[in-house]
Amino acid sequence: MRIGLITPEPGHPLLAAATALLAPEHTVEVLDPASPAGAPARPADVYLLKSGTERALELARELEARGAVVVNSAAATALCQDRTRMAELALGAGLPFADTRTHGSLSAWASDAALPAPVVVKSRRNRRGDLVARVDDGSRLRQLAEVWRHEPVVVQEFAPNSGWDHKLWAIGDEVFCALRRSELSPEGRGATRSLPLDELPAGWADLVRETGAVFALEVYGVDIIDVGDGTPLIVDVNAFPGVRGQAGAPEALAALALRRVTGRTGRAHATR
Template sequence: MRIGLITPEPGHPLLAATTALLAPDHAVEALDPVPLGDAPLPLPLADVYLLKSRTPHALDLARYLERHGAPVVNSAAATALCQDRTRMAELALRAALPFAATRTHASLSGWAASARLDAPVVVKSRLSRRGDLVGRVDDTARLRELAREWPHEPVVVQEYAPNSGWDHKLWAIGDQVFSALRRSELSPGGRGPTRPLPLAELPSGWASLVREVGAVFALDVYGVDIIDTGGGTPLIVDVNAFPGIRGQAGAPEALAALALRRAAERCEERAEERAEG
């Protein structure tokens, strides 16, 4: 099989470990997502591509490959949807997932000019990206301070749900779920270390909830951030397409198996197309 990696960082720990598993028997090649037309695509196309980048160039490349019949994990459409926190919330709530109620404002300064806060809220950039805005706001003074720093930023606003200060970081590769705890960036001490969390210690039903998120969002490799609002009651606060999943035993093996499975499915489809033609 030929497996393509759409990423500027093929040395990322998860990708590097997956490549090491695949390389003895399969061809693995990395495609640095640059503007289409600046570099020729290697031909023939790979049997499957893993999209480990969310830049506009990476999404354009993924769409191009999909139009030419190549399977991409995750699809460009699913990846792009997870970047837009408004669309993410709308889809999750329509599907009756326990997702945080979310309001959208065209600019932080525009909302801050008239906002009156009765309780703490979480303010996030509408577009998820590196270095985006994610912060807890307890009063109008803090809100207006943030508005001066991010005046034109489109934002989403969610009520702050009291919790332990630790996020449940859940990841899935296909049907396999991985879990850990990480101190929230909204906690008084800021983002902290990641702690191991055996899957068996998750509250009942949480692993199934993660798989349901994957089905709703059409994702194969993804992360779900959940907070426990008390007694094991989950509240989903974010969904990520193809996160790093660092340090999770079995994750490279699960990703290698998923890539080969998707590649084999595409090869079977091509064989059927040739037989019918």
């Protein structure tokens, strides 16, 4: 079988480990979105899309149009890059997602914003190096507006919590979990610590799987904070995260790729 990787980083630990598991019996091909070569004349049996660049999405859409299986679909991947659409879909489906307001630019919102309580300001486009910051007062808001003046943003009320993010990842139906300091923490994120699933509050693993179904994702991450007594609040959803250092994750990814080749069935494409 031929498994394709749509990524500029085939040496990423998760992809490299899954490739090592697949390579003895299957052909693993790398499709670099930055390459001028474009999509191959004969598509692979399944593609793993671990890139959110416009070029990567274009390649994924082209391959899907030619009948190839892409995990995650281009539509689902693109949806997770837009935090406004993400919030609309999650809240519309009844998921416990943070209430989200959208503004065309940080400077436009900052010019007349009233801050009765702390808020979290994020770039509307979910990407590496984006803006994620807690804002408690006008002075902090003006500082951010000087740097991110034209950035489209979403604003969420700050929810008091323990200061730890629960990083939950799913590959198919398998869920992995870790704890990491919130990126809003003054101490910084620090190291990520794996957490056994049985130490999660009841129902959280099922909530992750439900989120995957709503977003039509097969490899994904869900960031959850505990806002008290095990009550979950989803603050972000990511398509094809790194899932670094999680025992069993490469095996789960390799098995998922092979299932998608043989079954060629999976979640419907996200369209919202």
